[in-house]
Amino acid sequence: MSQSLYLQVVNLLSALLLLIAFAMLSQRRVVGLITLFAWQGLALALSTTIVAYSTGQHHLYYSAALTVGLKVIAMPWFFFRLIRQLDAHREVETLFNVPTTMLVGIVLVVFAFNLAQPISQMSGTVTRSILGIAMASVLLSFLMMITRTKAIPQVIGFLAMENGLFLAATSATYGMPLVVELGVALDVLVGVLILGIFFFHIRETFDSLDLKHMESLKER
Amino acid sequence: MTIGILIQIAQTLLAVLLAPLLMGWVNQCRAWLQGRSAPPILQPYRTLIKLFHKDAIVAHGATPLLRFAPYVFFGCMALAAGIVPMVANDLPFSPAADVIALVGVFALARVFMALAAMDIGTSFGTLGARREMLVAFLAEPALLMVVFTASFVANSTQLTTIVEALAHRAFAIYPSLAFAGVAFWMVAMAENARIPVDNPTTHLELTMIHEAMILEYSGRHLALIEWAVALKLFTYSALGLALFMPWGIAETGNFAAMPLAVLALLVKLAAGGFALATIETFLAKWRLFRVPEFLGTAFLLGVLAMLVHLLLEV
Structure with a gap:
């Protein structure tokens, strides 16, 4: 009973x-987006902790602690500092209007759920039915990266995609080996730091964080 | 059977009589939270009595529809209040309609109000009726998705069975019902003309939705409409409680649990009213063109609830 x-x-x-x-897909402001990202990390960490406790997989505790440390505390703090320095907390521009994006999102969820059904039946873990949700959140983060024009929301979409991947790993195989998870976490951390530096350079060159200006970068 | 009918009548009367009290409670909470001195909790009753004593004035050229509509509106709400399980489950009247028919009853009341508002042909009435229909046609699919989710969980569209399944079976966490609950809350805000969609206390004609429809009414007609609006809020709250927190509703044929059930209902309604007032205090009324987005989100949550149910809980 307690297991269930x-x-x-x-x-x-x-x-x-x-x-x-x-909610991230429908969010119009950068500040709200970062807050939601932190909450998503917290939900992921909690679910990882509960899976770790109920199945006795101790290395998942480290994974949860990494998630809290990096994605709930460090990265949101870094992003908040960044938007203060860049003065970029204006509204997020989207390519399509929000309701259209949401409808596309629903289609993606149906697609992901159908796709995950046969795969999750092969997995032997108790949490296998979550695989569909993990794939759906990966696809939704993809969609967010596609529909946003500004740099910071795109990076947050990338990080949210990583949240989805961690959930998929936890649900399908009780997490990746610790070495891999440490490596991924380090990669993401370094990636965010480098992208933070890039933001400053992009703004210095184009006076804006809108990535459509980068289409004009062509070799002649 | 006789006892069942008596309890049915008592429950419906309870809803009809307590509805203005809930309205008064919400108004009082809202005043407190906004730092105003609150009107007495019995104020809605006084308004009703005052309106019933006044003469009803009907415009020239009004068809009988205008007089007729308040009675239909009130009748529909009283019918809905009789169907939704509030205190006791499986009363003799509850097989009369399942949740889908209940949504239809709400729609019937709304159509009559919109037609009556268009009847005289004043511009504000027409404007209000059109806006009301815009909100309604967006809210109804979302509401249906919510009740479908609850029906999937309980394997029936009968409210009695849903309450039975959720309240008296072994406890389980349903993620789908959490989503559906949020969607239901949003739909209820829109359907009851509460703040992000419509302001119930507005005096500015251009932003009105519900109030613009009833501008032409006075006297007993207006009193009936006000009472029916309060009853609608009460019935929606009771429906939400029956679908998402049915704990406390007395089991079929268990009359000893009924005083406790009344107490549980009152506590839940008081808490719900306070939550409603809190949300209304923190939000501003949105422009009309943001309403489709609001209700689109509610629909999306409803669909998501159904999908999550199919993935996780089957």
Whole structure:
């Protein structure tokens, strides 16, 4: 009974993760986007902790701690500092209007759920039904990267995609080996730092963080 | 059976009589939260009594529809209040309509109000009616998605069975119902003309939705409409409680649990009213063209709830 209660809580948290992915898709402001990203990281960390506790997979604790440290505290703090320095907390521009994006998002969720159905049946873990949600949140983050024109929302989309991948790894195989997870976390951290430097250079060159200016960078 | 009918009548009367009290409570909470001195909690009753004592004035050229519509509106809401399980489950009247028919009853009331508002042909009435229909046609699919989710969980569209399944079966966490609950809350805000969609206390004709429709009414007609609006809020709250927090509703044939059920209902409604007032305090009324986005989000949450149910809970 308690085992199934843990599973229900994990299901609830992963459903929450999907909901936050949708909320990020509809969010118009950069500040709200970063806050939602932090909450998504927290939901991921909680569900990872509960999976770790209920299945006795101790290395998942480290994974959860990494998620809290990096994605709930360090990166949002870094982004908040960045938008203050760049003075970039104006509205996020989207290519399509929000309701259209949401409808596309629903189609993606249906697609991901159908795609995950046969795969999750091959997996032997108790949390295998979450795989569909993980894939859906990866696809939704993709969609966010596609529909946003500014640099910071695109990077947040990239990081949210990584959240989805971690959820997929936790649900399908109880997480990747610790070395891999440490490597990925380090990569993401370094990536964000480098992209932060890039933001300054992009703004210095184009006077804007809008990435459509980069289309004019062509070799002659 | 006789006892069942008596309890049915008592429950419907309870809803009809307590509805203005809920309205008064919400107004009072809202005043407190906004730092105003609150009107007494019985103020809606006084307004109703005052309006019932006044003469009803009907415009020249009004068809009987205008007089008729308030009675239909009130009748529909009283019918809905009889169907939704509030205190006792499986009353003799509840097989009369399942949740889908209940949504239809709400739609019937709305159509009559919109037609009556267009009847005289004043521009504000027409404007209000059109806006109301815009909100309604966006809210209804979202509401249906919500009730479909609850029906999937309980394997039935009968409210009785849904309450039975959720309240008296082994406890389980349903992520789908959490989503559906948020969607239901958004739909209820829109349907009851509460703040992000419509301001119930507005006096500015250009931003009105519901108020613009009833500008032509006075006297007992207006009193009936006000009462029916309060009853609609009460019934929507009770429907939400029945779908998402049915704990406390007495089981079929268990009459001893009924005083406790009344107490549970009152506590839940008081908490819900306070939450409604809090949300209304923190939000501003949105422009009309943001309303499709608001209700689109509600629809999306409803669809998502159904998908999550199919993925996680089957």
